[in-house]
Amino acid sequence: MDTSMFGFRIVEQLQKIEQDIQKNELKYHQKRVLVSKEFTFDAAHHLHCYEGKCKNLHGHTYKVVLGVSGFVDEIGIVIDFGDLKKIWKERIEVHLDHRYLNETLPKMNTTAENMVVWIYEQLQDALVNSHPDTRVEFIRLFETPTSYAEARREWMEHE
Incomplete structure:
Protein backbone atom coordinates (compact mmCIF):
# COMPACT_ATOMS: atom_id res chain seq x y z
CA MET A 1 0.00 0.00 0.00
CA ASP A 2 1.34 3.41 -0.96
CA THR A 3 1.16 5.57 2.20
CA SER A 4 2.58 8.69 0.52
CA MET A 5 -0.89 9.83 -0.49
CA PHE A 6 -1.76 10.02 3.26
CA GLY A 7 1.21 12.30 4.02
CA LEU A 47 -6.35 33.50 54.56
CA HIS A 48 -5.67 35.46 57.73
CA CYS A 49 -6.47 39.20 58.07
CA TYR A 50 -8.51 39.10 54.88
CA GLU A 51 -12.10 40.27 54.62
CA GLY A 52 -13.59 38.22 51.84
CA LYS A 53 -14.68 34.69 51.01
CA CYS A 54 -11.12 33.37 51.28
CA LYS A 55 -11.02 33.99 55.03
CA ASN A 56 -13.08 30.78 55.30
CA LEU A 57 -11.61 27.35 54.82
CA HIS A 58 -11.82 26.42 51.11
CA GLY A 59 -9.95 24.47 48.49
CA HIS A 60 -8.46 24.81 45.03
CA THR A 61 -7.13 22.64 42.28
CA TYR A 62 -3.85 24.48 41.77
CA LYS A 63 -1.73 24.29 38.65
CA VAL A 64 1.98 25.03 38.86
CA VAL A 65 4.33 25.61 35.95
CA LEU A 66 8.06 25.16 36.59
CA GLY A 67 10.48 26.90 34.22
CA VAL A 68 14.12 25.82 34.42
CA SER A 69 16.99 26.79 32.15
CA GLY A 70 20.45 25.53 31.42
CA PHE A 71 22.84 24.45 28.73
CA VAL A 72 22.39 21.13 27.01
CA ASP A 73 24.66 18.26 27.94
CA GLU A 74 26.60 16.08 25.49
CA ILE A 75 23.40 14.40 24.27
CA GLY A 76 21.32 17.60 23.98
CA ILE A 77 19.36 17.61 27.27
CA VAL A 78 19.17 20.44 29.83
CA ILE A 79 17.40 18.37 32.50
CA ASP A 80 15.41 15.20 32.11
CA PHE A 81 11.67 15.86 32.53
CA GLY A 82 11.64 12.79 34.79
CA ASP A 83 14.18 14.47 37.08
CA LEU A 84 11.93 17.55 37.35
CA LYS A 85 8.99 15.29 38.16
CA LYS A 86 11.00 13.48 40.85
CA ILE A 87 12.04 16.77 42.49
CA TRP A 88 8.42 17.97 42.36
CA LYS A 89 7.05 14.75 43.87
CA GLU A 90 9.68 14.27 46.58
CA ARG A 91 10.56 17.83 47.61
CA ILE A 92 7.50 19.98 46.93
CA GLU A 93 4.25 18.15 46.25
CA VAL A 94 4.43 16.18 49.52
CA HIS A 95 3.82 19.47 51.34
CA LEU A 96 0.96 20.57 49.08
CA ASP A 97 -1.22 17.85 47.58
CA HIS A 98 -4.37 17.05 49.56
CA ARG A 99 -3.03 19.06 52.48
CA TYR A 100 -4.22 21.87 54.71
CA LEU A 101 -1.64 24.41 53.55
CA ASN A 102 -1.83 26.56 56.69
CA GLU A 103 -0.50 23.53 58.55
CA THR A 104 2.10 22.10 56.15
CA LEU A 105 3.81 25.24 54.83
CA PRO A 106 6.05 27.53 56.90
CA LYS A 107 4.26 30.17 58.95
CA MET A 108 2.85 32.50 56.32
CA ASN A 109 -0.44 33.61 54.92
CA THR A 110 -1.08 30.94 52.27
CA THR A 111 -1.64 33.37 49.42
CA ALA A 112 -0.58 32.41 45.91
CA GLU A 113 2.00 35.21 46.17
CA ASN A 114 3.65 33.64 49.23
CA MET A 115 3.33 30.08 48.02
CA VAL A 116 4.95 30.73 44.63
CA VAL A 117 8.09 32.07 46.33
CA TRP A 118 8.22 29.03 48.63
CA ILE A 119 7.94 26.69 45.61
CA TYR A 120 10.68 28.68 43.83
CA GLU A 121 12.99 28.31 46.84
CA GLN A 122 12.34 24.57 47.16
CA LEU A 123 13.05 23.92 43.48
CA GLN A 124 16.15 26.13 43.43
CA ASP A 125 17.53 24.38 46.51
CA ALA A 126 16.94 20.95 44.93
CA LEU A 127 18.60 21.96 41.65
CA VAL A 128 21.70 23.35 43.38
CA ASN A 129 22.33 19.89 44.81
CA SER A 130 21.27 17.70 41.89
CA HIS A 131 21.70 19.81 38.72
CA PRO A 132 24.12 22.65 39.54
CA ASP A 133 24.27 23.92 35.95
CA THR A 134 20.53 24.62 35.83
CA ARG A 135 18.56 27.44 37.40
CA VAL A 136 14.94 28.26 38.07
CA GLU A 137 13.74 30.94 35.67
CA PHE A 138 10.14 31.16 36.84
CA ILE A 139 7.40 29.50 38.81
CA ARG A 140 3.77 30.22 37.90
CA LEU A 141 1.12 29.14 40.40
CA PHE A 142 -2.50 29.16 39.22
CA GLU A 143 -5.01 29.32 42.05
CA THR A 144 -7.87 29.27 39.55
CA PRO A 145 -7.79 28.77 35.76
CA THR A 146 -7.61 32.56 35.28
CA SER A 147 -5.66 33.77 38.34
CA TYR A 148 -1.99 33.14 39.06
CA ALA A 149 1.05 34.47 40.85
CA GLU A 150 4.54 34.26 39.40
CA ALA A 151 8.08 34.36 40.78
CA ARG A 152 10.94 35.06 38.37
CA ARG A 153 14.66 34.54 38.82
CA GLU A 154 15.51 38.19 38.19
CA TRP A 155 13.12 39.23 40.97
CA MET A 156 14.32 36.57 43.41
CA GLU A 157 18.00 37.37 42.90
CA HIS A 158 17.95 41.16 42.54
CA GLU A 159 15.26 42.51 44.83
Whole structure:
Protein backbone atom coordinates (compact mmCIF):
# COMPACT_ATOMS: atom_id res chain seq x y z
CA MET A 1 0.00 0.00 0.00
CA ASP A 2 1.34 3.41 -0.96
CA THR A 3 1.16 5.57 2.20
CA SER A 4 2.58 8.69 0.52
CA MET A 5 -0.89 9.83 -0.49
CA PHE A 6 -1.76 10.02 3.26
CA GLY A 7 1.21 12.30 4.02
CA PHE A 8 3.14 9.84 6.19
CA ARG A 9 5.48 6.95 5.81
CA ILE A 10 6.41 4.02 7.98
CA VAL A 11 9.98 4.14 9.22
CA GLU A 12 11.55 0.84 8.28
CA GLN A 13 14.87 1.20 10.06
CA LEU A 14 15.60 3.26 13.15
CA GLN A 15 18.66 5.50 13.11
CA LYS A 16 21.57 3.87 14.96
CA ILE A 17 24.20 5.63 17.05
CA GLU A 18 27.74 5.41 15.65
CA GLN A 19 26.36 4.08 12.39
CA ASP A 20 23.92 6.73 11.15
CA ILE A 21 24.79 9.49 13.63
CA GLN A 22 27.91 9.99 15.72
CA LYS A 23 27.81 10.70 19.45
CA ASN A 24 29.51 14.07 18.94
CA GLU A 25 26.57 15.11 16.70
CA LEU A 26 23.94 14.67 19.42
CA LYS A 27 24.64 18.11 20.92
CA TYR A 28 23.37 20.57 18.32
CA HIS A 29 24.15 23.90 20.03
CA GLN A 30 25.63 25.65 23.07
CA LYS A 31 22.71 27.96 23.86
CA ARG A 32 20.78 28.33 27.11
CA VAL A 33 17.35 26.71 26.80
CA LEU A 34 14.28 26.89 29.03
CA VAL A 35 12.37 23.69 29.75
CA SER A 36 9.04 23.68 31.50
CA LYS A 37 6.80 21.16 33.24
CA GLU A 38 3.28 21.52 34.64
CA PHE A 39 1.71 19.83 37.65
CA THR A 40 -1.59 20.07 39.51
CA PHE A 41 -2.45 19.52 43.14
CA ASP A 42 -5.51 19.88 45.34
CA ALA A 43 -5.29 21.63 48.69
CA ALA A 44 -7.28 23.51 51.30
CA HIS A 45 -6.39 26.77 53.00
CA HIS A 46 -7.74 29.99 54.37
CA LEU A 47 -6.35 33.50 54.56
CA HIS A 48 -5.67 35.46 57.73
CA CYS A 49 -6.47 39.20 58.07
CA TYR A 50 -8.51 39.10 54.88
CA GLU A 51 -12.10 40.27 54.62
CA GLY A 52 -13.59 38.22 51.84
CA LYS A 53 -14.68 34.69 51.01
CA CYS A 54 -11.12 33.37 51.28
CA LYS A 55 -11.02 33.99 55.03
CA ASN A 56 -13.08 30.78 55.30
CA LEU A 57 -11.61 27.35 54.82
CA HIS A 58 -11.82 26.42 51.11
CA GLY A 59 -9.95 24.47 48.49
CA HIS A 60 -8.46 24.81 45.03
CA THR A 61 -7.13 22.64 42.28
CA TYR A 62 -3.85 24.48 41.77
CA LYS A 63 -1.73 24.29 38.65
CA VAL A 64 1.98 25.03 38.86
CA VAL A 65 4.33 25.61 35.95
CA LEU A 66 8.06 25.16 36.59
CA GLY A 67 10.48 26.90 34.22
CA VAL A 68 14.12 25.82 34.42
CA SER A 69 16.99 26.79 32.15
CA GLY A 70 20.45 25.53 31.42
CA PHE A 71 22.84 24.45 28.73
CA VAL A 72 22.39 21.13 27.01
CA ASP A 73 24.66 18.26 27.94
CA GLU A 74 26.60 16.08 25.49
CA ILE A 75 23.40 14.40 24.27
CA GLY A 76 21.32 17.60 23.98
CA ILE A 77 19.36 17.61 27.27
CA VAL A 78 19.17 20.44 29.83
CA ILE A 79 17.40 18.37 32.50
CA ASP A 80 15.41 15.20 32.11
CA PHE A 81 11.67 15.86 32.53
CA GLY A 82 11.64 12.79 34.79
CA ASP A 83 14.18 14.47 37.08
CA LEU A 84 11.93 17.55 37.35
CA LYS A 85 8.99 15.29 38.16
CA LYS A 86 11.00 13.48 40.85
CA ILE A 87 12.04 16.77 42.49
CA TRP A 88 8.42 17.97 42.36
CA LYS A 89 7.05 14.75 43.87
CA GLU A 90 9.68 14.27 46.58
CA ARG A 91 10.56 17.83 47.61
CA ILE A 92 7.50 19.98 46.93
CA GLU A 93 4.25 18.15 46.25
CA VAL A 94 4.43 16.18 49.52
CA HIS A 95 3.82 19.47 51.34
CA LEU A 96 0.96 20.57 49.08
CA ASP A 97 -1.22 17.85 47.58
CA HIS A 98 -4.37 17.05 49.56
CA ARG A 99 -3.03 19.06 52.48
CA TYR A 100 -4.22 21.87 54.71
CA LEU A 101 -1.64 24.41 53.55
CA ASN A 102 -1.83 26.56 56.69
CA GLU A 103 -0.50 23.53 58.55
CA THR A 104 2.10 22.10 56.15
CA LEU A 105 3.81 25.24 54.83
CA PRO A 106 6.05 27.53 56.90
CA LYS A 107 4.26 30.17 58.95
CA MET A 108 2.85 32.50 56.32
CA ASN A 109 -0.44 33.61 54.92
CA THR A 110 -1.08 30.94 52.27
CA THR A 111 -1.64 33.37 49.42
CA ALA A 112 -0.58 32.41 45.91
CA GLU A 113 2.00 35.21 46.17
CA ASN A 114 3.65 33.64 49.23
CA MET A 115 3.33 30.08 48.02
CA VAL A 116 4.95 30.73 44.63
CA VAL A 117 8.09 32.07 46.33
CA TRP A 118 8.22 29.03 48.63
CA ILE A 119 7.94 26.69 45.61
CA TYR A 120 10.68 28.68 43.83
CA GLU A 121 12.99 28.31 46.84
CA GLN A 122 12.34 24.57 47.16
CA LEU A 123 13.05 23.92 43.48
CA GLN A 124 16.15 26.13 43.43
CA ASP A 125 17.53 24.38 46.51
CA ALA A 126 16.94 20.95 44.93
CA LEU A 127 18.60 21.96 41.65
CA VAL A 128 21.70 23.35 43.38
CA ASN A 129 22.33 19.89 44.81
CA SER A 130 21.27 17.70 41.89
CA HIS A 131 21.70 19.81 38.72
CA PRO A 132 24.12 22.65 39.54
CA ASP A 133 24.27 23.92 35.95
CA THR A 134 20.53 24.62 35.83
CA ARG A 135 18.56 27.44 37.40
CA VAL A 136 14.94 28.26 38.07
CA GLU A 137 13.74 30.94 35.67
CA PHE A 138 10.14 31.16 36.84
CA ILE A 139 7.40 29.50 38.81
CA ARG A 140 3.77 30.22 37.90
CA LEU A 141 1.12 29.14 40.40
CA PHE A 142 -2.50 29.16 39.22
CA GLU A 143 -5.01 29.32 42.05
CA THR A 144 -7.87 29.27 39.55
CA PRO A 145 -7.79 28.77 35.76
CA THR A 146 -7.61 32.56 35.28
CA SER A 147 -5.66 33.77 38.34
CA TYR A 148 -1.99 33.14 39.06
CA ALA A 149 1.05 34.47 40.85
CA GLU A 150 4.54 34.26 39.40
CA ALA A 151 8.08 34.36 40.78
CA ARG A 152 10.94 35.06 38.37
CA ARG A 153 14.66 34.54 38.82
CA GLU A 154 15.51 38.19 38.19
CA TRP A 155 13.12 39.23 40.97
CA MET A 156 14.32 36.57 43.41
CA GLU A 157 18.00 37.37 42.90
CA HIS A 158 17.95 41.16 42.54
CA GLU A 159 15.26 42.51 44.83
